[in-house]
Amino acid sequence: GAGVSQSPSNKVTEKGKDVELRCDPISGHTALYWYRQSLGQGLEFLIYFQGNSAPDKSGLPSDRFSAERTGGSVSTLTIQRTQQEDSAVYLCASSFGPGNTIYFGEGSWLTVV
Amino acid sequence: GNSVTQMEGPVTLSEEAFLTINCTYTATGYPSLFWYVQYPGEGLQLLLKATKADDKGSNKGFEATYRKETTSFHLEKGSVQVSDSAVYFCALTRERTGTASKLTFGTGTRLQVTL
Numbered sequence: 170g171a172g173v174s175q176s177p178s179n180k181v182t183e184k185g186k187d188v189e190l191r192c193d194p195i196s197g198h199t200a201l202y203w204y205r206q207s208l209g210q211g212l213e214f215l216i217y218f219q220g221n222s223a224p225d226k227s228g229l230p231s232d233r234f235s236a237e238r239t240g241g242s243v244s245t246l247t248i249q250r251t252q253q254e255d256s257a258v259y260l261c262a263s264s265f266g267p268g269n270t271i272y273f274g275e276g277s278w279l280t281v282v
Numbered sequence: 283g284n285s286v287t288q289m290e291g292p293v294t295l296s297e298e299a300f301l302t303i304n305c306t307y308t309a310t311g312y313p314s315l316f317w318y319v320q321y322p323g324e325g326l327q328l329l330l331k332a333t334k335a336d337d338k339g340s341n342k343g344f345e346a347t348y349r350k351e352t353t354s355f356h357l358e359k360g361s362v363q364v365s366d367s368a369v370y371f372c373a374l375t376r377e378r379t380g381t382a383s384k385l386t387f388g389t390g391t392r393l394q395v396t397l
């Protein structure tokens with residue numbers, strides 16, 4: 170597609186449930202990133218993929234968070250046993266590779282109630 | 283580690299006023315510098331960038347110059363419009379050194395332009 174596509178755009182879930190957020194990067198972009206934007210925390214890096222491997226997972230806040238990428242394209246961010254503090258906008262971004270301009274999707278707004 | 287410091291907001295200006303949003307950074311090596319903008323209800327968009335010292339990035343009337351001697355990348359616009367109302371984020375990436383070029387963001391500065 171023309172830009173980074175994310176789904177769902179909005180998700181309300183009950184505390185303790187698992188959620189999956191999907192990202193479809195710009196065609197041809199080998200690098201894919203997940204960020205989180207929350208009130209009081211600003212924009213936080215979560216994880217980076219180069220192809221299907223994740224050389225940098227340093228931003229994942231706990232072992233409840235995981236992500237995978239298949240076929241060098243679509244990525245899924247999974248949050249298990251969601252907590253209220255997980256409420257945030259989860260942003261996906263992609264680029265042609267490290268050092269190239271990073272383009273963002275519109276985000277998935279997660280609300281845990 | 284890398285860090286970005288932006289001026290606190292919100293910044294409120296009248297239309298056609300001059301805008302400056304200060305940004306300073308701390309980084310090893312030779313980072314690339316960016317300004318991203320987030321309009322109400324929309325995702326982050328790249329506004330402009332500069333990849334080496336003394337480069338000037340520009341777009342939509344906005345400018346920022348990469349100043350290595352002062353480690354700054356201040357955003358300026360000569361005459362703001364109501365449509366410029368948004369949150370502006372300064373960010374940096376490290377030049378490729380074999381590690382991921384993830385973005386380090388400032389906290390964002392909200393700009394409100396009034397008639």
